[in-house]
Every structure is written in structure tokens, then in C-alpha cells.
Ligand SMILES: *[C@@H]1O[C@H](CO)[C@@H](O)[C@H](O)[C@H]1NC(C)=O
């Protein structure tokens with residue numbers, strides 16, 4: 001019975017998929033990096049998919065995990081249930097650092113990827129990801145502004161309500177982007193601190209994130225449910241990289257901003273002194289973990305539970321939130337996939353899962369049902385896609 005229904009879902013999905021242009025030899029950022037490192041010799045990689053591939057839903061039968069039939073959700077997530085009364089009192093703004101990079105000129109075959117019936121080149125792909133990031137925020141947290149920190153020399157073709165582009169001087173080259181990102185966060189917090197002391201502006205809390213995330217619940221509750229933290233980070237049970245740098249929340253009081261800024265300055269210092277040789281994607285996460293775990297008496301065993309906890313780290317009160325709810329990522333390897341918690345609030349389309357972000361938005365626009373969209377993500381998240 002269940003098998004049959006899954007097949008119905010499959011057929012519908014296949015029928016809905018418009019013609020897809022097959023492009024081989026697409027290079028993702030990491031592959032490009034590997035290629036340049038190995039002197040242009042490209043290693044064989046498992047082929048990535050150019051269309052959504054549905055698999056089994058992980059977490060089946062677990063009481064606190066989302067249950068799906070086909071791509072229909074059997075449980076409603078909190079957001080779907082409390083849509084009309086969920087808006088928190090405090091004002092929250094999202095902040096992301098954004099830069100685009102063109103494909104090398106004359107790259108062949110032309111670097112196009114088709115999703116639905118639209119083809120995107122590399123720059124268009126980052127722009128559509130940024131736009132969908134904004135779309136989700138405007139659905140789940142419509143009062144929230146989005147602030148985009150970017151290179152003053154780049155001109156972002158983006159004009160949307162509730163979105164501000166704030167140029168910040170710096171070096172936004174691909175190799176330095178993670179380092180620059182922390183610098184831009186610090187510079188941004190400095191500008192806010194000035195505004196805060198100049199005139200009594202309304203308090204706005206900040207959530208610094210990657211732009212390849214979908215916010216699927218009201219995150220303002222973090223600040224009211226945990227009234228005493230200065231800075232919040234997301235953790236997972238991973239020895240080498242227990243903290244993900246793609247989500248950092250800072251309380252918008254003068255104290256919160258000051259301590260958040262001092263904390264990031266420490267991370268920046270550790271990054272520059274210890275981890276400059278680390279892969280350009282990882283240095284900030286290694287520095288973040290170093291700052292936290294080198295704190296005397298810090299108990300890393302708390303990373304293995306799925307429970308939020310708070311601790312004092314270099315003068316700041318830091319709230320640790322589980323990635324499983326606040327930074328849920330489709331699994332990166334078999335065996336670590338336990339399904340999707342019913343209280344998932346942020347889905348992170350890391351690495352080769354950007355196509356899934358586009359498909360998810362398309363699915364949500366068609367059905368307006370967050371839970372059903374989460375089923376699509378849960379069932380398609382195992383596959384690596386072509387962008
Ligand atoms: C989710 O749905 C399944 C299937 O209908 C049900 O057995 C389970 O109790 C539900 N979970 C919650 C927490 O409501």
C-alpha cells in the first residue's frame with residue numbers, strides 16, 4: 001500500500017518535471033578548488049543528479065520525526081499549525097554576506113543548469129538562491145528585514161521590499177570569503193552599536209546566516225524563550241567540526257552587540273593565527289570550535305545530545321542550539337540520517353543541494369504547505385545535485 005502510494009508520488013513528480021538539459025562536467029565550488037589544486041587533472045566523481053531523486057523517508061516510525069506518505073506530510077510542523085499567531089514581539093533581522101563569482105571566461109560546455117523550465121548560469125544561480133532565501137523569510141517571518149553585506153565594488157541586481165544592501169569594505173575574493181565574512185559581521189555590528197548609542201532605536205536582534213538556508217519557522221522565539229544569552233551558535237555531534245558557522249544569532253541590546261562583536265573578534269584572531277592554511281571553507285568553523293572548546297571546563301559531551309544549553313565563553317553568554325532543529329542539513333553520508341525533527345526551524349542546503357532549495361521553493365509556491373515541502377526535502381536530501 002505504502003509502496004504503491006510512493007509510486008504515485010514518483011509518477012507525478014516525473015510528469016511535473018519539464019525537459020531537463022543534461023550537462024555533464026559541471027564544477028561545483030569545491031570541485032573547482034580540487035581541480036586547481038591538482039594541477040588541472042580532474043578526478044572521476046560520482047555523477048550528480050540534474051533532477052530530483054526521491055528516496056525513502058528516514059526517521060520512519062520515530063514519534064518525534066516527520067512522517068510522510070509520498071511527499072504528503074502526515075504531521076504538521078509547528079509553523080503550519082500556528083501560522084496566524086506565531087509572530088514574536090521582538091524585531092529580528094537577518095544578515096548575510098553575499099558575493100558572486102563568474103565562471104572562467106570561455107569555459108566549455110556553457111555553465112548552465114536548468115530547474116523547472118528556467119536555465120541559470122553561475123551568477124544567476126547564486127542570485128536565485130539569495131532570492132529564495134529572502135522569499136522564505138518573508139513567508140515565515142514577514143516582519144523581518146534582510147540585510148545583505150557586500151563588496152562596495154559589486155552591484156547587486158536586487159530590489160526587494162524589506163531588503164537592505166549594505167556595502168562593507170574588504171577583500172571578497174573567493175579564497176578569502178570566509179575570513180572576510182567574519183570581518184564584515186564585525187564591521188556591521190560596529191555600525192549598529194553606533195546607531196544604538198546615537199538614538200534610542202527599537203531593539204533589533206540579528207541572525208547572521210549563509211544564504212543557502214530556508215527559514216521554516218519563526219526564529220524570533222529564540223530571543224524570548226532564552227532571555228539571557230548574548231550570542232547563539234548551532235552545534236552538532238561531530239568531533240572535528242562541532243559548530244557550524246552558517247548560523248550566528250546576536251541579541252540586539254548594546255551589551256549583546258558588544259559581547260557578540262568581541263567574541264567574533266576573538267574568532268577572527270584565532271582564524272588568522274592558526275587556521276589560515278585550512279581549506280577556505282573550513283577555517284572559520286575550526287576557529288569557532290577552538291574558541292569554544294578551549295574554554296576551561298567546557299564539557300564537549302553536551303554536543304552529543306539534542307538539547308540547547310548555555311555557557312559563558314570569553315565573557316559572552318553563549319546559547320548552543322542543536323543543528324538538528326536550527327540548522328538541519330540533508331545527510332552528507334549514509335548512516336547519520338535519522339529523519340527530520342518535527343520542530344525543524346532552518347533547513348540548510350549545503351554544498352550540492354542548491355537545486356533542492358529551488359525545487360523546494362517551487363513546491364511550496366504550488367502548495368503553500370511547509371510540511372509537504374519538508375517531506376520533499378526529507379525524501380530527496382540524500383542525493384547530491386548538480387548545483
Ligand atoms: C505523526 O504522524 C504519525 C502518522 O500519522 C503519527 O503516528 C504520529 O503520532 C504523529 N506524531 C506526532 C508527534 O503527532
Ligand SMILES: *[C@@H]1O[C@H](CO)[C@@H](O)[C@H](O)[C@H]1NC(C)=O
Nearest residue numbers: 080081082083084085086087
Ligand atoms: C488560525 O487560523 C485558523 C484557520 O484560519 C483558525 O481556525 C484559528 O482560530 C486561528 N487561530 C488564531 C489564534 O487566530
Ligand SMILES: *[C@@H]1O[C@H](CO)[C@@H](O)[C@H](O)[C@H]1NC(C)=O
Nearest residue numbers: 016017018115116117118119
Ligand atoms: C514555465 O512553465 C510554466 C508552466 O508550464 C509556465 O506557466 C511558465 O510561463 C513557464 N515559464 C517560462 C519562463 O517559460
